[in-house]
Amino acid sequence: MTSTPDEPAPGEPADLAAREHLRRERAWHPAARWQAIQETIRWAEAQASVRRNTPQACIARERRLLEGHGLHVLHDRANGPSHTPSATGDADGVQDTPR
Numbered sequence: 656m657t658s659t660p661d662e663p664a665p666g667e668p669a670d671l672a673a674r675e676h677l678r679r680e681r682a683w684h685p686a687a688r689w690q691a692i693q694e695t696i697r698w699a700e701a702q703a704s705v706r707r708n709t710p711q712a713c714i715a716r717e718r719r720l721l722e723g724h725g726l727h728v729l730h731d732r733a734n735g736p737s738h739t740p741s742a743t744g745d746a747d748g749v750q751d752t753p754r
Contacts, residue, residue: 663669
């Protein structure tokens with residue numbers, strides 16, 4: 656008797672998802688699997704050089720966002736915060752500009 660997708664074969668898990676996982680695993684040839692793993696690793700290593708969230712990019716984005724809300728940064732985060740708040744600014748170093 657052959658098993659259908661709804662009925663597990665003897666010795667196979669009763670869960671359909673587990674059976675499908677085993678079926679896909681058995682379909683891989685070991686050499687092809689190893690090659691796919693190596694290609695995936697090479698691809699991931701190549702992506703590591705693409706840095707979108709550099710400190711400079713984050714500071715520039717923060718500056719644009721604050722200016723879009725009518726605020727200005729009174730200190731440069733790359734050099735560290737200013738420890739003396741401006742007389743016209745808030746204690747956090749952000750100053751409201753008149754609209």
